[in-house]
Amino acid sequence: MTASELQNQVCREWTEKLLAMTKEMRRRDLSFHLGSEQTRNDTPSPMDLADVEEIKHAFGTAGFDGRVYYQAVDYFIRSKVEPFQAVLNTWMRGAKANVNAGKVPFTEVITWCQDIGDNQARSALAKEVRSICAFLAPFSYASWKALLNVLEHDLGYPEYIAFCEEKRDVSLAVSGSHAQDFLSDTRETYRGLIDPWLNTVTGLSLKDASRFDAIYLLGLRYLDHLFPQGLTIEKIVSFFREWGMDLGNPALHIHSEGIPGRQSYCIPVDIPGEVHVILGPLHGWLDMESLFHELGHALSFIYTDPSLPPEEKDFFQSGALSEAFAFLFQRMCMSREFLQEILGLSSENAQTVSRAHVLKWLTLTRRYGAKLVIEVENFRLGRLKKGQSLYSEVMGRETCFYYDPETYLFDLMPDFYSLDYFQAFIGSACLREYLNQAAGDDWILNPETGSILHHWWRNGNRLDLSAFLQETLDRPLESGPFIKVNQYDLGS
């Protein structure tokens, strides 16, 4: 065997091994989220630093080959940080907020706030959550410290930002400044809309409102009396049939269980062969939004070309493209056209629900834009715990709701996922604008939309979101379509 044949064989073996590990990890996540304990003993052998070094040597750190290396790095980091995360999870599971003689589990605070229309109860909860976060912060901090230590001491990345930039092939400074621009461009519109909306729904004014009131406002439960009675997942399945998509596909598993509003997930155990969607029962708008969001992920995975190599479908370092498909669907199902034409709402009711959703969308996009700005600045200055004052200040300014500094670490996602979300909100509007132009104003009802989506999804995760927009649609990732599409809806 020649040196290069040997090298090829080494690469093939590592790729296969990492693919098996990735699937096993996703299967563990699936068991965890379905509430079944891990009983399998065939957890893959741990990866040590020498393995990571060998993979780095064999694949390098750039392009598609580099994705194999970063997949190994992620696996290595996860195995080192998991014990700290497990301690945090145990404490989080035990923590409860006392509100009006009842107990709200810390892990269910968001669902609880979405349901509770009593302003005073939410305000009492906010105080309790502050104390719980202050108590739990050292455990979250330990988990972050473990991550940064592994990066610096084992992997030789002294700076978190530099590591994330290299891994994702992106400039976080540039992305942060795009988010700044978006915040400036939409600030005035947002401020003019958010106060009257909050006031109409809750009677509160912004100066007295916290992020927990925002969660209630965005949960839209107070509009659930307009939700069509008896709407079932089967009815939604029939909508997708118009696009030539079969939700009865054996690769797709929908688990609709637990409480309404529970955190939903899409877990692609094997792309495209086995994809799971986990969500609560379909009781209201929020549940339907979750369903469409997760289906955006799931359908894009099950219609991926099975012959793509793992580097182009299973190993991807940015979730933005998949999130953009998810947001495209989520926003679509709450549009006036969908509510009226597919769900049969009256034009007045469709207008009420879709208008609320446009405001929700702007609020969420600004929230993730602000988070991105804060995280880039805090990590640039090496601030972890100390980053909480900037967090409270910027979130307060940009969302107009009060954010407790103590909650910072619990609102901080690893790997700059705030960038993925922010880009996906913006990018999904670019996708929508394209569909509008290519399949017409009635793109939601046009079977042509289904063919375009199939075509997009075949390529899996070969491209990240910006490259996808540029290469497939010949347009940049920019916020113009987001602002245009959503202002159009607001004014109508």
Ligand SMILES: [Zn+2]
């Ligand atoms: Zn998602």
